[in-house]
Amino acid sequence: MDIQTIIPARRAAVAFVFVTVLIDILSFGIIIPVLPHLIERLGGGGIAKAALWVGLFGTLFATIQFICSPIQGALSDRFGRRLVILLSNLGIGIDFLFMALVNTVPLLLIGRFFSGAFAASFTTANAYIADITPPHKRAASYGLLGSAFGIGFIIGPALGGFLGHIDMRLPFFAAALLALANFCYGLFILPESLPVERRSKRFDWSHANPFGAVMLLRRYPSVFGLASVVFMSNLAHYVLQSVFVLYADYRYGWGAQKVGYTLALTGACNALVQAWLVRKLVPALGERRTVRLGLTFGALGFGLMAFAASWPVFLCAIPLLALWGLAGPSMQALITHRVDPHEQGRLQGAISSLSSLAGIFGPALFTQIFAAAIAGHAALHLPGAPFLLASLLLGLGAWIAWRVTRKLPLHVRHEHDGAAVVEPG
Template identity: 30%
Template sequence: MSATTPSTTETKQNRSTLGIIFLTLFLDLVGFSIIFPLFPAMLTHYLPSGDGAQNLLGHLIAPLTKLAESSGAADPEFMTAVLFGGILGSLYSVLQFVCAPLWGAYSDRVGRRKVLLITISGLALSYIAWFFAASFWVLVFARVLGGAMGGNLSVATAAVADSTTREKRSSGLAIIGIAFGLGFIVGPAIGGLLAKIDLTEITPALKAFGVNPFSVPALVSLMLTIINLIWVSRRFKETLPESKRGKPTPERKGIAVFRIFQCPEPATRRTNFVYLIYMLAFSGMEFTLTFLAVERFGFSPAQNGGMFVFIGLILVLVQGGIVRRLAAPVGEKRLALAGLACGVAAFIMIAFGQGYGLFFTGLALMAFSIGLASPTLSALVSLYSNESDQGANLGIFRSAGSLARAIGPLLAAFTYFAYGSRNAYLMGAIVVILPLILAIQLPKPAKGEVN
């Protein structure tokens, strides 16, 4: 009878870890993306009108309303929602920007499992707050808490890096992209369908407890997060042994969010910068996309959900089929360059996409772009890093993305407002050209070492 070798046992454990991380990120992304197709309807619900304009929120948006009216916009109320939505859309990512490197560095010291349990529990609390968010300010609190805890993506990314060899790093990190893609399929689809269920119409008495027209999507997000928490607590085994846990070095001390361009490795700094600029354009597109679909085609929340399903399907195909198979023979740098080039073309197509054909072709290219660029750029950061710094460096990388998601919606909203949708997306194409040029100068990573 043959005995199981340690390497075989370790391989099985690593595969199990990747499966758990996949499910964890998938459930996280479903809960997070449920809100996407609801955004225009939610802003219409929460933005005050009539007597409500005299409350604090009314005073806050009054300057935006005046700006929209003075601009001569055909629908000032819609443009006010776009502008205010840009501000609200940035809130979640501001907190992710601050917290992602903190969670990543903390997991380098205490392990991945503990940090995942803390952050998933915090996400569950944020969905509870959303369920009872009759007030706009409760919704803001839910987004703040969710953003702070949503920085756990850097920890999950580090756990994948812990469990893969350097040669298989992109293949392993592509699992994160597949989870993203599937999350973008299931989450918006659920959100679009559940938007039709209003508990306040079925049982009006629930309004007294803070239940709102969007409480059902919040409830489903909460249930998925609880399942996620139970799954991680029972099945996830620590991927970072104590022998490999590091203490903060002098150059790593201080506020992590200010280290985006101060990583010791020059290649890591350049990759962070490439990702920051690329995500600046992509997050602006991601936020304004539902408003663009409403403006051009009159999409409902359910149709917006279907649009994200289309994007998610292509993400899954690209990251599950192309990145996992071609990362080793082609190389992460070449795939990243191909993704950035697709992004330029995608913005141009969406800008001129007045009909369904060109519009959805542009969306397909955009999904192809993020599907190639995101996992390969994160793999490059991991490959450029030492083992003891992987969590921190990947946290800084994710923080760069969160900073872009904090700024991108604001810039996109005001550009959309000031110059119109076509010019806004053409500017996005111009922005993506810069990271494409910078990425050409990235070095080829060494893959000889094994974690």
């Protein structure tokens, strides 16, 4: 029986996918506070040498996700979502256990390699939501998944810091336990969302690589345009991961405690927007308008951060950045409306590859701009220059989103016969 005809089963499946994404984010958030210190302890040579290793770890992780995301997506199109999600959870759990036990930096790097390969489960989770959710409800469902990121980044680093204070290996064991527990839960609970008749007939390696996946996007002009906006949005987001701590210390003299409180506030605001506000605004405004509104708020938030002379003004930018969260779920919904059902996995793999590509270049781009902006010989002393670039990226993204969606309908709804019908916009 088709899963879409069973409302309770569909709700249970959405809940499981939400928990899967939340546990993925929790498991990675838990190790954030301790991974650099563990690298420093295992590698020796002090902070400077550890910093080089940490940079290598980050680049490797993003590169592997860039390669593996379309592979996971294509595998889920061919063999179903359930198998890929479960194997991803199992692989992550075993990998975290491996990293908890190794005693050299190269072995830890190997563990991080496999983390990047298995952690592409968000690709399949997005495809799963597209399978089981009517088009007019997808933005709200993607908003729910987005809120898992906010919740995960509130709880994960705090829990990891607490456990790491007891023992530096303990967060890795906790992450492994979470992932393996989720695998066991899903093994008995999670139904398949993609019927056999809707699956791809074969696994095609030409479609399961990042460049072949991009060619899929080229076949859908509006999707290709929105995918470029996804790339710019993800690139802009790396300014927070790359220079936020350095910027807050340089400009406002913040220590780790204030930074932690600020990140927790940011995560809480983001979770509220994606879990509640998306569900309220999208039906009223439509996905197309909501995308532009979210990107505009994000551009304003980063612009305010760039020129905030005092920390209270800087904090005022956080609600604006949280409203940026309106854009992501609405873009996902718009994109999934325009791609055939049997290609949803490949689509999400292509989108995830673009996000990973941003992770390869983003950290170096923003840290170099920050270093140049505060250098003594800089022509213009502007510590907020990285945030200004992020603001410009989102502003450009809002303009592209307007260009590629201006002829699209505002809403898509399902009639009783199951056919998708567009409303004039």
